[in-house]
Amino acid sequence: MSKPDIDYSLYLVTGRELLPPGKDYYESLEESLKGGVTLVQVREKDTDTGEFIEVAQKTKEVCDKYGVPVLINDRIDVCLAVGAAGIHIGQTDTPLLIARSLLPPTAIIGLSVTTPDQARLAIEHGADYVGIGPVWYTTSKDLKGKLSIGPEGAGAILEVLAESRIPAVAIGGIHPPNLPFLFHASIAPDSRNYLAGIAVISDIVSSLTPETASRGLKQVIDSFLRSRSATKQPKAVFATEVGQSRTVEGFLDTVAELMVVVKKETPLIHQITNNVVINDSANATLAVGASPIMATHPKDVKDLSPAIGALLINFGTISDKEGMLVAGRQANVNRKPLVFDPVAVGGTAHRRDTSKELLSHWQPTVIKGNAAEIGALAGSSEVATRGVDSVGSSFKDPAALVKSLARRRGAIIVLTGESDYISDGETVLKASNGHSLLGHITGSGCMTGTLIATFCAGARLSHLATKQVFEGESMLVQGDMLAGALAGVLVMTVAADVAAAREDVRGPGTFRAALLDELYNLTPEVLKQRAKIEIL
């Protein structure tokens, strides 16, 4: 006999102590199975053996009706007693090799892992699957001080598992608002290995309507898994038409179209930005035809989210972290483009920690930064930070750097500098407009972030106008976000070229005013004539 084929996509871990008052365990279980649970683990932490066996037996009877396998948490004896499909063990439970020797050869053995080293051992010892966690904080279990690893930590483990093809589920604090983010942000950077599913307790068990709760999770999971198996494209976060706009002319046509869309639709661009540049960023948004809103209070930003076209989070002065956390999460929930500008992220430990915290709460569509900022996120020390500026020359191979960071982060990376590099992890674009006067006014980089958010909003609207429906529950954003990011960069830098060439511009003061005018006056035709881009 061979091992059973297991569908790990929606893995329910039971928790009778978390049922809503008055809700019967077996009724809740059956409802969750109707909603699409594909695997059940009976987890009884403080139950006597006799009662554990009884619960496991009855659980198996209910699951058998739905053809759903049952695993037992920790206890080999209970597994054998009820003829369950296998067990799930943790790092301090019966060692895997011993468990394997005690169980039938067809038994499934899952192991909890929190680090890449534990994943290596799981492969070596022949685990059938791993549970990666805790991805986020949970109140369903005492984590005993264990820190959550976030989707990035899960991605690092998936990289280790890629070759072995051992399936992995994520566990810990998973709920509908963070589910699409989890799937996209935990893709292994190089191998593109991804989660086989999620394991949850409270989202299903604590629900009064477990069938609805399970169905909601299952829709998102299935949509993600379908999109991954249907395409080898790494564009996990944002849907772009494959093959569309992949020539210089095609990109410029799309950029020109986005300029028109933004003027016509006037999307609301929500910006949580630093107080040095609030006014300039709001004016730049208005100048290109969109509408700025600079709200920062957590309650305010939550309500705003459904109405906005895109969100910019620029943490230059990091005074509104709560608002950034809530707004970013809501942008993911409402599938709005989210541009992250991690100003001077390499400059202080506080900035590095804040960036890490934000990136473990939400998934950006675009990350924009100068060489020092992008270097800090990529873990490169080629370029240092001084204040908000980069010091020293740029990277030896900026194209390779943006491409690999884009893959690692599942986001479009925009590296600004004398030339700008933009990548979605597949294509790398180099844009070479701009003027040295941009370096003599405050906030020109921040305004670029604003314009990227603005044109990503345009790209989403343009996509929705033609496609009508949102395809794929698991897609975080739809539309040609690479073209949106390029449009933001080109509109800013071409307008700067035009402004700097004006006779009335004699230095930073007159340039600043002229730049705003030229952002306002820039036409798609002039942009197309002056844009200098290459596909690398």
Ligand SMILES: Cc1ncc(COP(=O)(O)OP(=O)(O)O)c(N)n1
């Ligand atoms: C699918 C899955 N992943 C991880 C765990 C946690 O197991 P463990 O570390 O043994 O902790 P306890 O569940 O025993 O408290 C799990 N149960 N299931």
Ligand SMILES: Cc1nc(C(=O)O)sc1CCOP(=O)(O)O
């Ligand atoms: C049982 C368990 N193990 C975890 C781990 O990280 O190993 S987290 C966890 C609890 C998961 O519950 P919820 O879905 O309610 O957050």
